[in-house]
Amino acid sequence: MSPTRPRATRAAAVPEQLGFAGMPERLFVCTPSKLGAYADCPRKYRYSYIDRPTPPKGPPWAHNSLGASVHTALKNWYALSQERRAPGALPTLLKATWVREGYRDVDQERAAYHRALGWLETYVGGLDPEDEPLGVERVVATKTSVLALNGRADRIDSRVGPDGPEAVIVDYKTGRSGLDADDARGSQALALYAFAAERVFRRPCRRVELHHLPTGTVAAHEHTPESLSRQVRRAEETATDIVAAEKAVAAGADPDESFPVNPGSLCGWCDFRRVCPAGAGVEGKEPWTAVEHLASS
Ligand code: SF4
Numbered sequence: 001m002s003p004t005r006p007r008a009t010r011a012a013a014v015p016e017q018l019g020f021a022g023m024p025e026r027l028f029v030c031t032p033s034k035l036g037a038y039a040d041c042p043r044k045y046r047y048s049y050i051d052r053p054t055p056p057k058g059p060p061w062a063h064n065s066l067g068a069s070v071h072t073a074l075k076n077w078y079a080l081s082q083e084r085r086a087p088g089a090l091p092t093l094l095k096a097t098w099v100r101e102g103y104r105d106v107d108q109e110r111a112a113y114h115r116a117l118g119w120l121e122t123y124v125g126g127l128d129p130e131d132e133p134l135g136v137e138r139v140v141a142t143k144t145s146v147l148a149l150n151g152r153a154d155r156i157d158s159r160v161g162p163d164g165p166e167a168v169i170v171d172y173k174t175g176r177s178g179l180d181a182d183d184a185r186g187s188q189a190l191a192l193y194a195f196a197a198e199r200v201f202r203r204p205c206r207r208v209e210l211h212h213l214p215t216g217t218v219a220a221h222e223h224t225p226e227s228l229s230r231q232v233r234r235a236e237e238t239a240t241d242i243v244a245a246e247k248a249v250a251a252g253a254d255p256d257e258s259f260p261v262n263p264g265s266l267c268g269w270c271d272f273r274r275v276c277p278a279g280a281g282v283e284g285k286e287p288w289t290a291v292e293h294l295a296s297s
Contacts, residue, residue: 027148028239032189035238039188040266042245046259047272050246057271062102062112063290067174070116070213071137071154072097074172077124078136078155085129087121094120102287111295119174119213126216134158134167140196146236153193156201167205169193173212175290184210184221191231194223 038045047055073094077085094117103109134156141150155170169190173179184190190208198205206228210219223231245258261278273279 025146025243027143028146028243029148029150030235030239031149031151032192032235033151035192035235036189038238038242041262041264041270042259043256043261043276043278044270044272045242046255047275050259055272055275058274058284059287060101061269061290062104062108062288063175065099065101065103066112066116066291067172069094069098070120070174071172073116073120074123074154075137077120078133082129085124085127087124090117090120090124103291104286104288108288108291108295112291115214115294116174119216122216123211123213132158133170134197134201140193140200142196142199144232144236146239147232149192149196149235151189151193151196153197156193156197156205159207161204161207163204165203166207167194167197167201167203169197169205169208171208171210173210174214177212177215179210179212179217179219181219181221184208184219185223185227188231188235190221191223191228192235195228195232198228 034045034049037048073090076093076097077089080089094113098113100109103112135153136155137152138156139150139152140156141148143149153169154172157168157170159166159168171187171190171193187208187210190210194205194208206223206225208221208223211217212219248258249255261276263278263282267273267276267279267282268285270276270279273282273284
């Protein structure tokens with residue numbers, strides 16, 4: 001689910017708290033989703049990555065189960081030999097790693113399974129079984145002066161562009177429709193994968209694509225070195241804010257003030273709605289709300 005909300009207000013950076021003068025600052029180890037959690041809501045970031053034990057979460061979401069099942073089936077499809085990569089392999093693949101959690105009942109789960117199988121059959125029918133991606137569920141990692149960044153890209157394709165071989169980031173989507181080039185352009189995660197993949201594979205990686213399986217559509221964007229740098233800079237700013245907030249807490253600041261809530265439309269979908277003071281008054285979604293339409297459409 002990705003209902004939109006304004007970016008969280010940046011916590012005031014406290015440069016003098018970032019490290020002792022003259023001492024190199026440790027790199028901030030992160031994934032795109034860790035940075036995204038803070039940008040969405042600093043309090044959610046604290047619950048997810050700092051507070052230990054982790055505060056109790058709500059029940060699992062059916063849309064996460066569905067997304068994970070589809071992603072794993074595609075990963076395993078590419079693990080087959082090229083002769084066996086055919087739509088007929090999909091029922092076995094999907095069944096073998098189907099995640100059952102979060103559905104309202106067996107009928108809803110069954111409808112989701114059949115819908116997912118249809119998406120996969122159509123999608124795989126359009127793939128060339130002889131294409132070998134550079135990576136499938138591939139972790140790419142790189143460093144900047146601030147970040148030690150790593151992330152798992154759904155797929156990294158090898159294609160030939162106007163200037164020779166290039167890498168392309170492919171991200172599978174199973175949720176909301178209506179994704180367009182702006183979504184691909186604005187995705188910090190995709191840009192960071194591209195930035196890292198370019199270094200890992202030592203070839204240009206500028207194109208990022210969102211493959212929406214339910215509609216069979218692709219939303220794409222061609223980054224430039226400048227637009228990738230902008231996204232990296234934004235990620236570094238977020239990391240600086242997080243480190244400043246963590247250090248403020250270590251120095252005695254109120255954790256609730258250093259990691260403020262950011263109430264909005266995401267609260268209804270938040271795992272921590274029940275423990276968060278801002279989420280307590282929000283009507284939560286049912287774990288299966290986002291897949292309800294699959295049984296009726
Ligand atoms: S319920 Fe809302 S304000 Fe609270 S942690 Fe979750 S997203 Fe943030």
